Amino acid sequence: MVDFTLTEEQLQWQQRARDFAQNEILPVAWYFDEKDEMPVFVLKKAWNAGLMNLGVPKKYGGEELDNLTQSLVVEEFASCGPGMATSIFDNGLGQEPIILSDNEYIKEKILSQVIKEFKLTCFATSETGMGSDVAGMRCKAEKDGADYILNGIKYWVTNGGAAKDNGGYASIFATTDRKARHNGIAGFLVDLKSDGVSVMQHIPKMGQRCSNTVALKFDNVRVPADHVLAREGGPGFKLAMKTFTQTRPMIGAFAVGAARSAMEFGMQYALSRKAFGQPIGMFQSIQFKITEMYQKVETARLMIWRSCWEADQGRDATLWASMTKFWSTEAAFEVANDALQIMGGYGYTKYYPVEKYLRDIRLLQIYEGTNQVQRAVIIKYLLKGGYKPIMPRLEDLPRLRAKDIEEAARKGMQQQTVWRCKVCGHHHYGDEPPDECPVCRMKKGVFKKVWPK
Numbered sequence: 001m002v003d004f005t006l007t008e009e010q011l012q013w014q015q016r017a018r019d020f021a022q023n024e025i026l027p028v029a030w031y032f033d034e035k036d037e038m039p040v041f042v043l044k045k046a047w048n049a050g051l052m053n054l055g056v057p058k059k060y061g062g063e064e065l066d067n068l069t070q071s072l073v074v075e076e077f078a079s080c081g082p083g084m085a086t087s088i089f090d091n092g093l094g095q096e097p098i099i100l101s102d103n104e105y106i107k108e109k110i111l112s113q114v115i116k117e118f119k120l121t122c123f124a125t126s127e128t129g130m131g132s133d134v135a136g137m138r139c140k141a142e143k144d145g146a147d148y149i150l151n152g153i154k155y156w157v158t159n160g161g162a163a164k165d166n167g168g169y170a171s172i173f174a175t176t177d178r179k180a181r182h183n184g185i186a187g188f189l190v191d192l193k194s195d196g197v198s199v200m201q202h203i204p205k206m207g208q209r210c211s212n213t214v215a216l217k218f219d220n221v222r223v224p225a226d227h228v229l230a231r232e233g234g235p236g237f238k239l240a241m242k243t244f245t246q247t248r249p250m251i252g253a254f255a256v257g258a259a260r261s262a263m264e265f266g267m268q269y270a271l272s273r274k275a276f277g278q279p280i281g282m283f284q285s286i287q288f289k290i291t292e293m294y295q296k297v298e299t300a301r302l303m304i305w306r307s308c309w310e311a312d313q314g315r316d317a318t319l320w321a322s323m324t325k326f327w328s329t330e331a332a333f334e335v336a337n338d339a340l341q342i343m344g345g346y347g348y349t350k351y352y353p354v355e356k357y358l359r360d361i362r363l364l365q366i367y368e369g370t371n372q373v374q375r376a377v378i379i380k381y382l383l384k385g386g387y388k389p390i391m392p393r394l395e396d397l398p399r400l401r402a403k404d405i406e407e408a409a410r411k412g413m414q415q416q417t418v419w420r421c422k423v424c425g426h427h428h429y430g431d432e433p434p435d436e437c438p439v440c441r442m443k444k445g446v447f448k449k450v451w452p453k
């Protein structure tokens with residue numbers, strides 16, 4: 001049975017996250033956006049409030065929240081500040097490879113620690129020369145006995161600088177053999193206090209400016225054997241992909257939270273702003289805009305819940321994660337854009353909140369796999385055998401002749417013999433196909449018997 005009712009516990013998580021977001025994120029979000037700085041103290045408050053690291057299993061002292069409940073929390077954070085939501089949730093992204101790995105030693109060491117102490121964990125696959133093409137990474141992992149030595153640069157690391165300052169960790173993917181592409185990739189947990197790890201310049205951005213984005217440099221960084229999350233030869237690449245499957249629906253939750261707020265601000269404005277003697281919200285074109293904004297928010301949320309449900313059932317959520325990520329982030333961008341339009345000139349100013357939502361939302365189409373990459377995942381499923389069609393193949397399409405249909409139906413639809421030209425689609429009725437198709441003039445061989453089956 002399909003049930004969309006949230007449990008009492010889920011409602012409580014939602015309320016806790018909403019209260020936190022309204023009181024701790026919303027009031028400071030614009031200041032830190034202007035300053036282009038990540039307020040680590042807000043993350044510390046989230047940690048103190050028990051609203052960070054929510055996926056950590058109970059075995060290590062965590063809440064082990066299911067994906068759906070986590071999406072409720074993420075939506076609330078993003079409704080007040082998508083950049084801060086990214087920073088808070090990024091710890092979940094950094095921890096996901098640990099949770100999904102078989103390395104019990106690291107799970108015990110790191111997951112237990114992040115529950116007891118405020119430690120940041122970041123995630124790094126991307127580099128200056130690659131993002132979408134994960135298998136094309138250059139950061140090197142060379143074996144030295146049982147250990148590995150890392151050399152190279154990871155770019156776009158969200159929370160990278162803050163995690164290093166905080167004595168935290170990074171889940172890093174690097175290659176043992178570039179030519180082997182996917183098979184060369186291995187995953188590691190790197191203690192950012194290790195010798196040879198340095199933080200490069202902060203990367204200035206268009207939106208989500210209160211999330212910290214940096215490059216991390218690795219100069220002969222030794223990773224002990226017991227810090228390997230997944231080895232080369234297949235497991236490393238799979239671990240990176242499985243991580244994205246878990247976390248992509250959360251990017252959808254960022255989108256819904258932010259779009260919901262933009263919609264609310266747009267609606268408020270439509271009711272108060274007057275033009276031509278009435279509130280602009282009385283014009284049907286504005287009403288239709290708002291209706292569609294609401295529809296996009298609600299349908300995006302439904303998709304998020306569905307993909308979370310897939311993952312929570314232990315099913316492979318790859319397809320739903322990709323569909324959700326690209327649909328909800330594009331829908332959210334349209335919602336914020338429409339909200340800005342409703343506000344006219346004020347919408348474009350920094351005195352009103354929507355321009356920031358628009359900038360923040362724009363990023364969601366890029367990180368954790370661009371929306372083109374999500375489409376590539378989906379088309380692979382559709383065209384390469386994953387999707388199982390219900391309808392007959394086009395060349396087998398039966399089309400009974402009108403004058404015989406009732407008779408044929410009475411007799412179990414077996415009375416007519418129907419042939420279909422594979423080239424032009426012409427149907428021929430009779431025991432034998434014609435010598436030549438009367439429409440495209442192809443020879444008899446192009447006819448296929450499509451009825452009776």
Ligand SMILES: Cc1cc2nc3c(=O)[nH]c(=O)nc-3n(C[C@H](O)[C@H](O)[C@H](O)COP(=O)(O)OP(=O)(O)OC[C@H]3O[C@@H](n4cnc5c(N)ncnc54)[C@H](O)[C@@H]3O)c2cc1C
Nearest residue numbers: 123124125126130131132156157158366367368369370372
């Ligand atoms: C603010 C921010 C934070 C980030 N945080 C992190 C992080 O914490 N950790 C991390 O590892 N990475 C992070 N990233 C990196 C992010 O995941 C990449 O930017 C993203 O995957 C795209 O890679 P790219 O920028 O190298 O673009 P490219 O891969 O070079 O792509 C450029 C363009 O080509 C398109 N394209 C590429 N391949 C195809 C294809 N096969 N078919 C069609 N189109 C294609 C892309 O969709 C894109 O439009 C972050 C990025 C940003 C901007």
